[in-house]
Amino acid sequence: MLSKFDYYRPDSLEKGLTYLQNHSDTKILAGGTDLMLLLRNNAVICEHILDIKDIPETKILEYTPGKGLFIGASIPVNRIAEEDVIREKYPALCHAADSLGSYLVRNRATLVGNICHASPGADTSAPLLVYDAKVHIASSEGIRILNLPDFFTGVKKTAVKENEIVLGVSLPDVEFGDTSIYLRKARIKGHDLCNVGLAMRLTASKEVYVALAAVEPIPLRLTELEKSLATKELNPELGPWIQEEIKKYMNPRRGSLRSSREFRLHIGGVLAKRGLLELIEKGATEYVQS
């Protein structure tokens, strides 16, 4: 490791933000499963490491009826996967949390770290998109709240500035009867990056939301597809239709290491069909136009 850094672990947000203000070239550490790798390979060189795991705001994992769910930046992915209320209310998030990396990695990796690293294939990004997640970002000027689509700005790029700390993500509350699913296709059954990750949500008012990970430079919410779905009657016959329709809204790049463009398009279709049929089975079969 070429980086020669010092390590600071503040116990309050104020101390952390002050440290950020006074020390340029600081990297923020929560789970560290991405950062340590970059440091080791000298892809990142920094002078200071700010460990946010003791900041109280980042340790919150709480569901409040009527308000929704807040996941702090220090919460490891496995804690999300183990939480019964999340499994019940936000099933797609649990499925994604269950499939990220290996069990060992999930014990350290954080959900917020996963979106801050902003890899196109971040597993947790697609479920967060269908739940209209918001990212809470703190700086010395206060806390700003960003919608998740505005948070991702490119491959491994986010809207977070040098002097800011992401405190966590919040998801609005869901009504009874709201269900969702996360499906992914990887090269192997064990732990692997996904070729396509698809999150689909069926709301209580029978609207379908769809989001994709690993297909484009940033995770994508397919709002146009959702609009055309809204004009259709929700029944199992929609399966073949969505299998073809979703391909119109996908633009995977050529020359990817993990899979060809054609394969991604095909898999996207297969997952969309599978997801829709499973959601219909879970939810009601009669579609009420919103």
Place this chain on the structure above:
Amino acid sequence: MCNHNHDEKNNCFEYVESHMPPMPLSLVVNGEMVHELADPTMTLLNFLRTRLKLFGAKEGCGEGECGACTIIMDGRTVTSCLILALEAQGSNITTVEGLSKDGELSILQQEFIRDDGLQCGFCTPGMLMSARNLLDRNPNPTVEEVKEGLAGNFCRCTGYQPIIDAVLSAAKREREELK
């Protein structure tokens, strides 16, 4: 951590001190309180191997992929190559050296030997820690659950089957001992 320059992305097994001011570190390792000074750039794995001379956890890939450096930290299995030593401040750590008691191997270790769950032995400490944690969470796992529980630990020798057998027979023996 090595001192390779930017062009060389190869990892090597030599730890190089950064000469940053060392910081105090206190933690419990295998039931014993440890007070040491640690270099801020040192990983927990480096710390265990170089400072505490606990050579059980191995550096395989150094990237959290292979599981050879698995230890149990505050009740959860983690890859110690991806953790800074200073992050472990105040934590409670168990390494493979802490599995045996009074010089006697634990049931899990005995079953690994009995079922030939190891050949070269490089992955074994990590495997044992993942298996120990799995059995603590789930004393009666199915074959699928064992596979899932050990999914982050690679073995290039055994083909995994003897390891799975060892974990299942250890689970059975441990349940019988509890009766």
